[in-house]
Amino acid sequence: MRVCVIGTGYVGLVTGVCLAHSGHHVICIDNNEEKVKLMKAGQSPIYEPGLSELMQSSAQSGRLEFSTDLGAGVKHGEILFIAVGTPPLPTGESDTRYVEAVARGIGVHLNGGYKVIVNKSTVPIGSGDWVRRIVLDGIEERQKTLVTAGGGGVPEPIHADFDVVSNPEFLREGSAVYDTFNPDRIVLGSNSKKAIAMMQELYIPIVERKFADDPSLPHVPVVVTDLSSAEMIKYAANAFLAVKISFINEVANICDRVGADVTQVARGIGLDSRIGSKFLQSGIGWGGSCFPKDVSALIHTADDYGFQTELLNAAVHVNQRQRVIAIEKLQHELKILKGKTIGLLGLTFKPDTDDMRDAPSLTLIEQLNRLGAKVKAYDPIVSQSGLSHGLTGVIIETDPEMLADGCDALVLVTDWKEFLSLNYEKMAKSMFNKVLIDGRNFLSREALEEIGFRYVGIGH
Ligand code: UDX
Secondary structure (H helix, E strand, C coil), rough: CEEEEEECCHHHHHHHHHHHHHCCCEEECCCCCCHHHHHHHCCCCCCCCCCHHHHHHHHHCCCEEECCCHHHHHHCEEEEEECCCCEEEECCCECHHHHHHHHCCCCCCCCEEEEEEECCCCCCHHHHHHHHHHHHHHHHHCCCCCCCCCCCCCCCCCCCCEEECCCCCCCCCCHHHHHCCCCCEEECCCCCCHHHHHHHHHCCHHHHHCCCCCCCCCCCCCCEEEEHHHHHHHHHHHHHHHHHHHHHHHHHHHHHCCEEEEEEHHHHHHHCCCCCCCCCCCCCCCCCCCCCHHHHHHHHHHHHHHCCCCCCHHHHHHHHHHCCHHHHHHHHHHHHCCCCEEEEHHHHHHHCCCCCCCCCHHHHHHHHHHHCCCCECCCCCHHHHHHHCCCCCEEEECCCCHHCCCCCCEECCCCCCCHHCCCCCHHHHCCCCCCCECCCCCCCCHHHHCCEEEEEEECC
């Protein structure tokens, strides 16, 4: 099928590349010329395992193109994905101005055959109908310019037949390509049977697990709903996972006080199939571009309708407190932090991504600075890529041994695999105080204690 994806952030680019790999002909549109130039040259603007390889092979096969020309993209696609950002506003609401601009732009360029316009961006509930109206506004705008250009004569009315579908994504950064080809479900929300049928056809290769790690698994379930329910599924899924993590973090804090081990508790409860073992890893809290933004947006939506959410507010509150738990533990170990040097292992909000959005490390840096500590950090991606430029109050080291040199404590912030095999013995030798706060319960207490570290986990 002919597909146009507008917006080449994490979601848009991964969707476009994976659909091209599945056999569709995809044009990815972005208004950032530099980015488009880079992608045309076969380079991915984001770090995402496996993405560059698929990008290059799909581009070589002629099924994947990049352009800044929205008109050409709209003309090409039978299915048009809106995949631009919806960043949070200071109020917690989503900023939908990019979605609005794209929807209007689609309307302005729409003409000819039937099109399915797909909301892939995470948009407030009710946005499906709103997008429809904005597209219609765009069509009207163009009709007016035709009247003016025609010098007052009556121009041909624009023929534009389209439906809107909500198709939320559930991909995780760092395993976005894997998640796209191995989804737990595909959600399609629309009031149009024709649009749903076209979306089902688009996803046949993925539903039939043609590119899945285990193609023998049963077909991927497709959940067909109305527009608002599909939009709600996205928020409810992310909110549930955020609550689940906050729950285990709350349990971890109780474990710390009573002397239980949260990692054993998580295993013990996770084996109950009603609970499930995933997303029960306690630590210094959730961050990233989705959980904080989506939970706030859902709280805000409920508030708009006069409903105060208790559970979601509590999950956010637990998460805020969780971020500074590493500092409380440092104070317990080192007492006054003023003048002490703290080394952060990891900066990104989770491993296998270069994303720093709402990363717990940012809160730690700010709070440690406020308490007068000197902060250094090493991150496998940030240290190498020059992404550290926007960071203040932290010295970025280019290797973990330099990081440890002169430190009073290390705090493991991100569970990057490479941190499992660092030379901690050598690192300990250059430290003033051998304290290690494991903010992800990731390292081996026994191994670290054996080489003289004072190891402190989270509820562990
Ligand atoms: C999330 C959702 O998982 C995905 O479905 C959605 O499309 C986008 O939001 P992502 O933000 O990429 O994906 O990361 P995820 O792996 O879900 O982790 C989110 C945060 O929770 C990270 O900060 C991570 O460190 C933290 N986390 C995750 C925990 O603290 N404990 C866990 O058990 C799992």
